[in-house]
Amino acid sequence: MPWIIDVKMHLESMGISNTINENNDCSTQDKARAQVFLRKHIDEMLRFEYLDVTDPSILWNHLKERFDHEKEVILPNARDEWRTLRFQDFKKVNEYNSALFRICSQLKYCGHDVTDEDMLEKTYSTFHASNITLMQQYRMQRFTKYSELNACLLVAEQNNELLMKNHESRPTGSVALPKANAINVYGPRNSTRGRGRGRGRRRGRGFGRCQFNRNQNFNSSRGRGNSYNRGRGQKRNNYHSPQRNNSQPQEKAKVARHDAGTSQKSDATCYRCGSTGHL
Known part of the structure; x- marks a missing residue:
């Protein structure tokens, strides 16, 4: 799927995106440019296999027939990952986002769209049991986009890490020891001892x-x-x-x-x- 999207965008930027469509009326020069681009960005074994194909639209259809069945292979796996995805199984919010968007992209590629409501409900329903109150507070915010909830989760995570860092550096009940001053501690004692020694020598x-x-x-x-x-x-x-x-x-x-x-x-x-x- 990423390769298909990238090829279409590059051909569109070159102005020859119609060359991969069937029954197109593009010039021979544009077809040659599209054919060179496709052959340059496919696997070496495929390049030798389709060596006799000179029309980019025919080469595109052959590749589509050969690899288009991946949708049927990816769809069951993507559905199972979506079903077992839980927010509480990840230590970082970014790790959860990476898995969430990857599964959503696979489902969209297979023809199953995932809306923001689905992503919000998936996140709410998979909070840890100890964070029920926090989950209810997020629900009361009534977010309409997952990006809004994601921003709040990232801010809360950063604040939590800062609190834990301060707690570990100085646990509860511990106070920093005051700095000792050698002059205040030992000065009067030494001066008294000096005066006593002086009187003893004189008297x-x-x-x-x-x-x-x-x-x-x-x-x-x-x-x-x-x-x-x-x-x-x-x-x-x-x-x-x-x-x-x-x-x-x-x-x-x-x-x-x-x-x-x-x-x-x-x-x-x-x-x-x-x-x-x-x-």
């Missing part, structure tokens, strides 16, 4: 020595560390080591007796204040 310098040398004799320590340890560092020492607060008076008494005994034995001047009587 707890002697205290750290005391903790390190808590089991050693405090009289052996000399210089600034010992006096500083007895001053500002002593407060933090009391907080962290309450057990040592009880021994502070005894240690002070030992230091006082040591200073008193030393002052009696030596008259050297103090290396710090310059007075005599103590080291």
Whole structure:
């Protein structure tokens, strides 16, 4: 059928379409042009079989007698495909349209016309059972052409694919996690830690020595560390080591007796204040 339609259109465009009709009065030149065109566009075996035929109308009739029985062969198959055609068996609307129009073309070629009402009813009646409500909504639109229903089906299919794509990218109930800011999370913590470390270095310098040398004799320590340890560092020492607060008076008494005994034995001047009587 497509070959017959194409040949007729080409001959019409060349102005020699009457050459394939019986009892035509076309010129010999037009018949020769039509004969060359037909022989060029038929199968090679047919070309050798009809090698002695020079009239295009005779060649056309021979081809028609040989292949015109295809209508009787195509018609039962086309009817069966039309009967079993269902819209729910196709995943895409375009796939359904391709099958629908192919079957309709075969039926028309065999002499059975298919109207828009037939195509609309075939589509409505073959919706999936879960889409009954959607089918009723399409029926209420009262389409008169299948092209109108086809446009609505294509738009609905595209919207459905978009919804499914968005749902799969982020399922229901899932929320995107906020971006973490390293400055906000760790900044105050680091700054507090820095300030605490700074205070420890300034105030707890002697205290750290005391903790390190808590089991050693405090009289052996000399210089600034010992006096500083007895001053500002002593407060933090009391907080962290309450057990040592009880021994502070005894240690002070030992230091006082040591200073008193030393002052009696030596008259050297103090290396710090310059007075005599103590080291």
